[in-house]
Amino acid sequence: GEITVLRKFEHIEHCLKRNVQAHVSNGFEDVHLIHMSLPEIDKEEIDLSVEFLGRKFDYPIMITGMTGGTRKGEIAWKINRTLAQAAQELNIPFGVGSQRAMIEKPETWESYYVRDVAPDVFLVGNLGAPQFGKNAMRRYGVEEVLYAIEKIEADAIAIHMNPLQESVQPEGDTTFAGVLEALAEIKSSIDYPVIAKETGAGVSREVAVKLEAIGIDAVDISGLGGTSWSGVEYYRAKDNVGRRLALRFWDWGIKTAISLAEVRYWTSLPIIASGGMRDGITMAKALAMGATLVGIALPVLRPAAKGDVEGVKRVILGYVEELKNAMFLVGAKNIHELKKVPLVITGFVREWLEQRINLNGFLGSRF
Numbered sequence: 097g098e099i100t101v102l103r104k105f106e107h108i109e110h111c112l113k114r115n116v117q118a119h120v121s122n123g124f125e126d127v128h129l130i131h132m133s134l135p136e137i138d139k140e141e142i143d144l145s146v147e148f149l150g151r152k153f154d155y156p157i158m159i160t161g162m163t164g165g166t167r168k169g170e171i172a173w174k175i176n177r178t179l180a181q182a183a184q185e186l187n188i189p190f191g192v193g194s195q196r197a198m199i200e201k202p203e204t205w206e207s208y209y210v211r212d213v214a215p216d217v218f219l220v221g222n223l224g225a226p227q228f229g230k231n232a233m234r235r236y237g238v239e240e241v242l243y244a245i246e247k248i249e250a251d252a253i254a255i256h257m258n259p260l261q262e263s264v265q266p267e268g269d270t271t272f273a274g275v276l277e278a279l280a281e282i283k284s285s286i287d288y289p290v291i292a293k294e295t296g297a298g299v300s301r302e303v304a305v306k307l308e309a310i311g312i313d314a315v316d317i318s319g320l321g322g323t324s325w326s327g328v329e330y331y332r333a334k335d336n337v338g339r340r341l342a343l344r345f346w347d348w349g350i351k352t353a354i355s356l357a358e359v360r361y362w363t364s365l366p367i368i369a370s371g372g373m374r375d376g377i378t379m380a381k382a383l384a385m386g387a388t389l390v391g392i393a394l395p396v397l398r399p400a401a402k403g404d405v406e407g408v409k410r411v412i413l414g415y416v417e418e419l420k421n422a423m424f425l426v427g428a429k430n431i432h433e434l435k436k437v438p439l440v441i442t443g444f445v446r447e448w449l450e451q452r453i454n455l456n457g458f459l460g461s462r463f
């Protein structure tokens with residue numbers, strides 16, 4: 097328990113103070129929107145609203161899970177309420193970080209509780225896949241999932257898949273055998289939506305197909321090209337062997353643009369496209385490729401750590417302005433129309449996708 101809480105502090109510290117991003121891009125430089133000299137719409141009429149898991153949101157952007165596990169008044173508590181309040185005011189979904197700390201140390205539950213400042217926000221809880229492995233030290237099941245959701249009055253739960261991070265950290269939980277079966281059991285036992293979520297290494301078509309088969313409601317692909325959890329663990333490593341391993345795997349994974357195309361082509365799961373989403377043009381590309389929402393984490397950490405609700409909103413509204421401008425220039429007056437605009441895919445992403453999907457089929461129909 098003590099270790100989990102300490103670990104969370106260290107992660108936030110490193111993410112605030114060091115460069116923990118991948119050294120490679122998330123692939124969207126190979127995806128091209130096509131400029132339309134006659135958009136045939138008025139910029140003012142553009143509507144950015146979307147539906148996701150039965151709720152309507154003002155913008156297609158989600159703040160994905162980062163933290164929790166401190167006492168009331170401390171850093172994780174502050175970050176979560178700041179993000180939740182911004183998400184409430186913007187009417188966008190928000191996720192808390194791993195609730196494992198709250199299961200191990202119930203007295204930290206209030207650092208995840210945001211309903212007093214965000215009564216209506218679409219709130220996503222968060223637990224880690226390895227805790228559902230059949231060899232987990234304490235195996236979680238339906239009971240822990242329901243506790244995580246109901247104690248904080250969440251609307252859905254995300255189960256994070258983080259084998260990369262766990263594999264490069266000394267105290268990592270690498271008990272992934274039996275996770276899929278456990279998720280199937282949870283899915284068939286609870287009424288809340290279940291989101292399967294990566295943490296920066298991307299979801300492959302193989303995994304996405306399995307998740308769809310057990311009835312998972314949505315996937316957050318969290319691809320390579322943004323925050324690198326191997327990067328974070330590099331700074332936490334206690335010796336050279338650990339540092340070497342983490343450095344070697346710093347840029348491991350499937351780029352966000354590639355993961356998005358694979359999952360969109362092979363499943364009809366709603367997709368949250370995250371991992372290095374840092375501007376509204378890139379977000380327009382992801383939505384055009386078939387994502388329902390884009391997700392961000394690191395870009396809002398800094399203002400959130402200062403308790404700056406307006407600062408969090410400013411970051412997101414900056415993306416919104418750019419997204420809207422890109423939509424104007426391709427002549428899409430809503431997100432549905434954006435999914436039908438022509439796209440060109442070049443370079444590395446094209447080479448990869450030619451071996452993994454029918455690229456022309458994908459470009460022809462992406463929704």
Ligand code: FNR
Binds near residue numbers: 193
């Ligand atoms: C994360 N992320 C994360 N994900 C998760 O499912 N549970 C968690 O507890 C955390 N914790 C966490 C802490 C911090 C400080 C960061 C920056 C990130 C992963 C996050 O939700 C997201 O998937 C990735 O960070 C990719 O998005 P960005 O950061 O590139 O926008």
